[in-house]
Amino acid sequence: MLVRGCSAWRFPALVAVAIVLLLVGGCASERANAPESGSAPKTNPTEQSTDTGPTLVYSQKQARVNWSDKQGRRRMSASAREIVWNEASLRGQALDFSAQLYEDGKLTASIKAPKAVVDTKTQTVTATGGVVIESTQRKTRVHSEWVKWYAEKNRVIGNGGVEIESPRWKAEGA
Secondary structure: OOEOOEOOOHHHHHHHHHHHHHHHHOOOOHHHHOOOOOOOOOOOOOOOOOOOOOOOEEEEEEEEEEEEOOOOOEEEEEEEEEEEEEOOOOEEEEEEEEEEEEEOOEEEEEEEEEEEEEEOOOOEEEEEEEEEEEEOOOOEEEEEEEEEEEOOOOEEEEEOOEEEEOOOOEEEEO
């Protein structure tokens, strides 16, 4: 194979030199792929990892996450404008998070929040920054500073100026 006057034995050497220059120049470093300040939440690449090898951390725009229970029924369908994911810890931090929550395969609630931590290992979602949850079955809306959803237990807890509105009553609390 000839490439503009280069013999076949020189071409692989040129590729190797280019790769070394990229590595030395920082183009292949983790810093070069890190999201810009303020554009996405940060994760610690070694968080909850006991492995001494490389850790895969990546950022993606317009991400979707779907969870199913052990019987294959949908548990959550979520989307985010951007997610930073740590493959070692199985955790991601999402911006502009919204999700539909299911119980026994039936839609029960929706959730919206500016930020969320999605943890597939513990099957939890912690939403922050002014969260709104709407229950489709109970026709109830909850506003809170933060909310944590435990998928395995079908339980939601929240704190920080909780306001609950239903067709028959309203309540406020810490």
